[in-house]
Amino acid sequence: MSSRNSALVPFIMEHQDNIYRLAYSYVHNKDDALDVVQESIYKAMKTKSPLQDSSAIKSWFYRIVVHTALDLLKKRKRVQPIEDEQLHAIMDESEDHYSDVDMTRSLEQLPDKYRIVVVLRYFEDLKIEEVAEVLHENVNTVKTRLYHALRLLRIEMSQPS
Amino acid sequence: MDHRLEQLKEQYSQIPIPEELNAVVLQALNRSSRRRTARRRWISAAAAAILIVLIGINTSPAVANAFASIPGIGQWVKVVTIREYFVEDERHNADIKVPEISNLGDDKLSAGLNEKYLAEGKQLYEQFQKDMQELRDGHLGVDAGYAVKTDTEDLFVIERYVVISMGSSEEKLKYDTIDKRNHIALTLPMLFKNDQYIKAISENIIEQMRQRMKDDPNQIYWIEGAADELSEDEWFRTIKPDQSFYIDASGHLIVVFDKYEVGPGYMGVQQFTIPTEAIAELLASDQYIK
Numbered sequence: 457m458s459s460r461n462s463a464l465v466p467f468i469m470e471h472q473d474n475i476y477r478l479a480y481s482y483v484h485n486k487d488d489a490l491d492v493v494q495e496s497i498y499k500a501m502k503t504k505s506p507l508q509d510s511s512a513i514k515s516w517f518y519r520i521v522v523h524t525a526l527d528l529l530k531k532r533k534r535v536q537p538i539e540d541e542q543l544h545a546i547m548d549e550s551e552d553h554y555s556d557v558d559m560t561r562s563l564e565q566l567p568d569k570y571r572i573v574v575v576l577r578y579f580e581d582l583k584i585e586e587v588a589e590v591l592h593e594n595v596n597t598v599k600t601r602l603y604h605a606l607r608l609l610r611i612e613m614s615q616p617s
Numbered sequence: 618m619d620h621r622l623e624q625l626k627e628q629y630s631q632i633p634i635p636e637e638l639n640a641v642v643l644q645a646l647n648r649s650s651r652r653r654t655a656r657r658r659w660i661s662a663a664a665a666a667i668l669i670v671l672i673g674i675n676t677s678p679a680v681a682n683a684f685a686s687i688p689g690i691g692q693w694v695k696v697v698t699i700r701e702y703f704v705e706d707e708r709h710n711a712d713i714k715v716p717e718i719s720n721l722g723d724d725k726l727s728a729g730l731n732e733k734y735l736a737e738g739k740q741l742y743e744q745f746q747k748d749m750q751e752l753r754d755g756h757l758g759v760d761a762g763y764a765v766k767t768d769t770e771d772l773f774v775i776e777r778y779v780v781i782s783m784g785s786s787e788e789k790l791k792y793d794t795i796d797k798r799n800h801i802a803l804t805l806p807m808l809f810k811n812d813q814y815i816k817a818i819s820e821n822i823i824e825q826m827r828q829r830m831k832d833d834p835n836q837i838y839w840i841e842g843a844a845d846e847l848s849e850d851e852w853f854r855t856i857k858p859d860q861s862f863y864i865d866a867s868g869h870l871i872v873v874f875d876k877y878e879v880g881p882g883y884m885g886v887q888q889f890t891i892p893t894e895a896i897a898e899l900l901a902s903d904q905y906i907k
Contacts, residue, residue, distance in 0.1 A: 465646060469646075473634050476634055477632045477634075481632070490638065490641050494641050494642075497645035501646065574625070575629065578625075578626055579625075
């Protein structure tokens, strides 16, 4: 094991459950999620990790996980690009429903790009800036997506931190 | 945080973590350094097509003789793959190579060894078939083969390795160390005057483990002071009287541990070269270990 990845190994060991859940939130099954975890680690170990700082490593490694998961989905051709009309249909639908909607299902019904910002921001506790880094998007795009996502989930957004 | 968001987060945190996650992670971290133990799955939905090949290699006597009579140097042992079990479908793969030794200078000894290797291969294959039937999903892989570790005028060492992957992977090594002059298969106790070698070797290995951990913080051995999260009876304290070992070409004793035997899975199989001076006084003779 190379010493240049000395901060990476402990990070992965310590956060393996989070890494798995992040992968799972894309692929929705155990085997694929394990594959994504495995593949992400291979990729990360092959590359020199940019920084020793643990929060930088987190964004950097999560980005690898996100890319790997998306690659896998692409290979499986399960990704269906969401059109605006469809999106509005989902939004309208969710607005028409009441609070007895099963929340997990509605989170899973969100298009990937909306779901992931919720996962990263609220479940993995990344800062907006870090989410932007993981997704390679600018901060405003992330904020917009988060706003849409929460609206889709019928969650009132408190003042963004 | 919004109550619903809390609820969602709670549900997210309850995504079950599969048992094999840790093994997959460790294995991935360790991939570069060991033989291929990668988790492999076939995505193809095609019906399982199982292919089983049994190879019997007929060795040419001319080639055997050519090897046997290299002038000036002692006898050269010949090893070939006499049988190979090969199974591959979308979820299972086995590749089990069975060695056959010849030209050892003692037909009875080589026949005994060859019989053992055939039995080992057959047993692995039968276990694989059994597991294949029992395992409803997930991937099952067996990779077994052999390597000649030492072949000098005095000594011949053959290694057999087995890597079984079922979610996590298991790795085992076995050795036969043969005295070519006297045609004896050596055992560890046979090399020493009495059983004090167990303590001497164990102490030396623990010392080496501490040094390796000091040199590289990523290394972990399950010994006192380094694996305190384990209960004491899980610490490595002593080798088995018949611990796996072999003797290398320069006459050093190498002690070998299977994966998981003395450390976490990502550490893989572990080998320690025992400095001869640490055991010199205990050796039964200086014929083998120098």
